[in-house]
Amino acid sequence: MRNLAFVGGGMMAEAIIRGVVTKKLLPASVIAVGEPVPARREALVSRYGVQAFAGNVDAVEGADVVVLAVKPQYADEAMAGLTGRLPSSALVVSIMAGITIERIARAVGHRSIVRVMPNTPAQYGEGMSAWTATAEVSEEQADDVRSLLSALGRQVNVASEKYIDMATALSGSGPGFVLLFIEALVDAGVHLGFSRPIAEELAIQTVLGTAVMARESGQHLAILRNAVTSPAGTTAAGLYELENGRLRAVVSKAVAAAYARCIELGK
Known part of the structure; x- marks a missing residue:
């Protein structure tokens, strides 16, 4: 080149x-x-x-x-x-x-x-x-x-x-989905009593650090999650609510909707 x-x-x-x-x-x-x-x-x-x-x-x-x-x-x-x-x-x-x-x-x-x-x-x-x-x-x-x-x-x-259209939905639109999750973490922190700047610092670094850990450790994501989930602990209580709220299904539907829109744009 x-x-x-x-x-x-x-x-x-x-x-x-x-x-x-x-x-x-x-x-x-x-x-x-x-x-x-x-x-x-x-x-x-x-x-x-x-x-x-x-x-x-x-x-x-x-x-x-x-x-x-x-x-x-x-x-x-x-x-x-x-x-x-x-x-x-x-x-x-x-x-x-x-x-x-x-x-x-x-x-x-x-x-x-x-x-x-x-x-x-x-x-x-x-x-x-x-x-x-x-x-x-x-x-x-x-x-x-x-x-x-x-x-x-x-x-x-x-x-x-075909995988480019899939990537458009997953990694292309993914930052928007992750940012919404970070926003939700920040809002939850503010609801607990943190100032918004401190809640943002805590949430952003937590997501960033967790992503680095997931990439660098080479371990299955479920193993990493289980390592921070003590029986009857705080993380277990929070994860129960996320699963009860069908987080996985909602995320899957969001990615599927983004994929469908990508296909539509290509016509």
Whole structure:
């Protein structure tokens, strides 16, 4: 990967740019962004030193890797302007939620495509990205994708596109679900008598620390949970109420609803 172009300069595009520049994967001078909003162009140039253009065609000219980073509702308009404009050897990387590879291929007339589902913690280098590639993507290009996504956090290659839609519901929408749970913990702490700032500090660090423990320990989640659940103890009492309230079923329904919406957006 010698140069990199973005169609769209929103928050997720900026997260990738930040990761690439910070980790010195590419110099800012070979990164170009097509972004219609002048204030966003100015911000990206000021913060990172990239090239920014009002038009997407100027941004993608000569690019090795082109990242489609517009919102799904603007996908057709953005892709229509790229038909016949992409270098034949370019790799197209889409981070557009719900937009299928086939839809992208038809729109831009290109077959070397990777579809990615990142998530918002990527803005802080702690993202989770799932990706899949067409048969036309070379191993060298796949390595470029791994490097690009590793700048955002962790990445996993999945066998087919159906798993990207699943990842959209699980890890893509997951931060929203986790944040709601953290909010609920904070509110419960305030109800007990903590000030909101202290309740937030306790809840956020508890969730963060527990996630690190779950990842680093290598143990089954149920084993870790049982280790902090003493018979007739405080955690056991709280878990009983969560199970009685059908927490697992509610979470499963939430992920299923997000998945259904993702499929709907892709039509």
